[in-house]
Amino acid sequence: MSRKLLLLAVIYVGIVIAAGSQTLSLDPITTPATATYDPDSSSDTTGPQFSITVRLSKKPSYTFYFFVTINGSPTVNSRDLVLTDNSALSILSKFYKDSAFTQEILGGNGSGMTSTQVLYGQFNKNTTVLTQTFTVYPWIGKNQQVPYGTYAGTFTARLYQGTVGVARTLRDSENFTYTAIVNQKIDVRIGPATGSYDTGSAIYNINLGELSNGASGTFAIFLKANTAYTLKMSAASGGYLTSTTTSDKIQYTLTINGVSKTLGPEVIIDQETAKQLYSKVLLGAISVAAGQDVEAGQYSDSIEFTIIAN
Numbered sequence: 339m340s341r342k343l344l345l346l347a348v349i350y351v352g353i354v355i356a357a358g359s360q361t362l363s364l365d366p367i368t369t370p371a372t373a374t375y376d377p378d379s380s381s382d383t384t385g386p387q388f389s390i391t392v393r394l395s396k397k398p399s400y401t402f403y404f405f406v407t408i409n410g411s412p413t414v415n416s417r418d419l420v421l422t423d424n425s426a427l428s429i430l431s432k433f434y435k436d437s438a439f440t441q442e443i444l445g446g447n448g449s450g451m452t453s454t455q456v457l458y459g460q461f462n463k464n465t466t467v468l469t470q471t472f473t474v475y476p477w478i479g480k481n482q483q484v485p486y487g488t489y490a491g492t493f494t495a496r497l498y499q500g501t502v503g504v505a506r507t508l509r510d511s512e513n514f515t516y517t518a519i520v521n522q523k524i525d526v527r528i529g530p531a532t533g534s535y536d537t538g539s540a541i542y543n544i545n546l547g548e549l550s551n552g553a554s555g556t557f558a559i560f561l562k563a564n565t566a567y568t569l570k571m572s573a574a575s576g577g578y579l580t581s582t583t584t585s586d587k588i589q590y591t592l593t594i595n596g597v598s599k600t601l602g603p604e605v606i607i608d609q610e611t612a613k614q615l616y617s618k619v620l621l622g623a624i625s626v627a628a629g630q631d632v633e634a635g636q637y638s639d640s641i642e643f644t645i646i647a648n
Contacts, residue, residue, distance in 0.1 A: 361395035373518040383478040405458035409445035419489035449505040486522040524563040535560040552628035559620040566648035569608040577601030579637035586632035
């Protein structure tokens with residue numbers, strides 16, 4: 339009889355131990371929505387927000403303290419989003435725990451860290467609320483000049499049991515990918531030779547003045563592109579100034595950066611083949627020779643510059 343009682347006691351103890359076990363874990367992280375990043379914007383890019391949820395398997399018999407870090411790759415606190423077709427190009431992102439973007443979530447195991455650098459919380463003894471969800475606020479700093487394309491980084495949320503400050507026990511981890519798209523941008527502007535891209539415009543008039551003794555004028559072509567491009571020029575009258583009051587024509591010549599250009603439809607004047615950043619100024623000059631025997635009047639031509647992505 340005593341043997342049976344002893345056996346029952348052993349079984350009872352085993353049941354008590356099993357019932358006391360609890361699991362601290364992370365829910366799968368829904369992939370954050372893709373951000374759109376404009377390097378020329380005057381503001382930082384923030385969002386889209388996403389969430390991280392910590393879960394306890396059952397009502398705790400004591401208080402569980404925990405915190406979550408976000409590790410990057412290849413180093414713990416790397417936050418680079420890398421261009422998917424050129425790993426040498428990247429933009430820096432960060433993850434914050436507050437909407438004011440003052441408390442960045444860092445990577446690590448808790449050693450030497452503070453509560454402002456992690457997501458932290460606790461499950462109090464006997465609580466029936468077994469999940470805690472935290473909002474994460476992504477951030478990409480303004481004025482990072484990069485070519486167009488898709489930039490992505492894979493990060494790991496790591497859940498530790500204990501209070502932050504010293505190395506703690508890793509309980510779970512979940513990976514997520516954060517992606518940002520830089521849209522393709524190409525633009526060309528025209529303005530005075532002493533100007534800049536910011537002072538250029540879509541339409542620029544050059545007044546050559548009195549042409550009987552010959553005349554000349556200068557201008558600049560300002561272009562920006564974050565990809566390969568082709569810049570073309572089209573002259574409406576094929577190298578002649580024409581008038582609405584006479585059939586006479588005045589021939590003129592045009593140079594770009596000192597090189598004479600044929601004046602006709604869709605003449606290529608500049609071209610790049612690599613996906614990278616371009617910011618250029620091309621200097622143009624128009625010359626009219628003296629001694630052209632034409633009737634008095636106002637003569638003009640229209641020259642169009644078009645930039646397209648390759």
